Amino acid sequence: MMKYILNRRSFMGRTAVGTGAVIGGGTAIELLSSTRAWAAAEGTDGDILNFALTLEYLEATFYQQGNAANVIVDAREKDIFATIQKDEEAHVTALTETLNKLGVAPVAKPTVTFPSGTFATRASYLKLALVFENTGVGAYLGQAGSITNKDILQAAAGIFGIEARHAALIGVISGAAPEGGIYKGATETAIAKGDVLAAVMPFLGGMPNTGFAPAPQSATNLLPIGLAVGGAAAALVAFRTRGARGERA
C-alpha cells in the first residue's frame, strides 16, 4: 500500500481542514477573488474522485445516447462529438482505476435519465451538452483546492482542461455568443459540490455507494453541510454560483 504523508497544512495555506473555513484572500488575484469556490474541504481524495466519477458517468452516458440518436449530421461536428464521447469514457476508466489503486470503492454507475426529447433534435442535444460541460468545468475547479495528493491533482486538472475544451467546442457548434457562451470570461468559475449535485440530481436515478446526501429539493438546501456553517462562506458560494444557476434556468 502507498501512504500519503502530504503536509496538508502547507498545501491548504490558512484553510482549516474539513471545517468549511474560507481561504484567506490576502494573496488572491484581485480579478479572481470571486471565482474561488473551494472555500471548504469537501471530503477525501476518494470522495472527490467518486464525485467526479459520477459526473463522468453522466456525461459518458449522455453522449452515448446522444450520438446514437444521429441528430448531429455534419461530418466535422460528428467527429468532434465522437471524440467527446471517447474522452468522457476515458475519464470514467481513469477515475475508476485510480480509485481502485487507492483502495477506495468506485461508485457504481448511476441510473441516468434524460428528459424526453433531449435527443430528438440537434438543438436540444446541444443545449444540454453545453450545460453538462460547463457544470463539469466548474465542478472540477471547485474541488481543486481540496485534493491532497499531487498526482491526483495533476490528473483532475488535466481532465478539467478537457471539459473546458468540450464546453468551448459545443459553444461554437451551438452558435453561442463568443463571450458568455463559448468563453466564460477571462477565468473559469468554480461551482461548489452541493450546487453541482443539485444541478445533476434531476438526471440521476440513484448514486449508490457515494455517501452523498439525497437530492436537495429546495433552494435553502443547496449548500453542502461544510459550507452552511459559515455565513460568509455561504454568501461566497451564493455569489459565485448565481451566474451558473441562472444559465441553467
Added chain:
Amino acid sequence: MSRELFDGRAVIEFDNEHDRRSFLKYAALVGVGGALVASGTSALAAASPSPSATPAARGSSQFGAGDVGILNYALTLEYLEAEFYQKGLAANILGDDAKYVTPVAAHEAAHVQAITATLQKLGATPATKPTFKFPDTTFTDKATFLKTAVTFEETGVKAYHGQITLIKDAAILGAAASIAGVESRHAAVLNYLAQMPPVPNPVEQHATMDETLTAIKPFLGA
C-alpha cells in the same frame, strides 16, 4: 537552489517497488508523469540571471523561486499571447473569425493585468515585458496566424498544467487553474478555426518551464 515541496517531504511514499510501479502505471493512464512522485522536485536551476540575455537564454532561473517565480513565468507567457493577439486583430486578416478571437485577446490582456497585480500584492517585482518577434507572415496570412495561435495556446495550457502541482499557495493555485481552463477553451477554438483536432488528448498534457521556454524561444528577442 532546490525548490522543496511540502517541506521537502515526498507526497507519497511506497512500501516497496511494486507499489511504486503500480502507482506509476495508473498515473501514466491518467497522463501523469513520474517525476512528481519524487520529493524535492527541482524546478528551478541555480544559475543567476543575466539581464542582457533573452528570457529563453536565461532559462527558468530568471523567474526566481516559489509561487512568485511561477507567477512571473506565467506573466511572461501571457505577455507573449497578449501582444500576439493584439497585433493579429489589428492586422484585420481574420474576417468572420475575428469574433472568436476578440475575446481571446481580451482574456490574455486581463491575465497580464491580474498576474501583475498579484505579484505586486505579494510585494514582488513583476517581470518586465520581453521583446517579441514574429515571423514575417504571422500577421499577413490568416492560416499562419491561426497556426501560431494554436502553438501558443497549446504551449500555454501545458505550461500551466506543468506548474499546478508546484504552486504552494491555495489561492494562487485556484487562480492559476481558473486561467488554465480558459487557455484550454482558447486552444479548442483556435484548433477548430485552424482545422486541426481540437481535443488532441483526453487529459491535458504538461510541460516544464524549460520545455516551455524552448518552445517559445523563436519568438523571444528582437
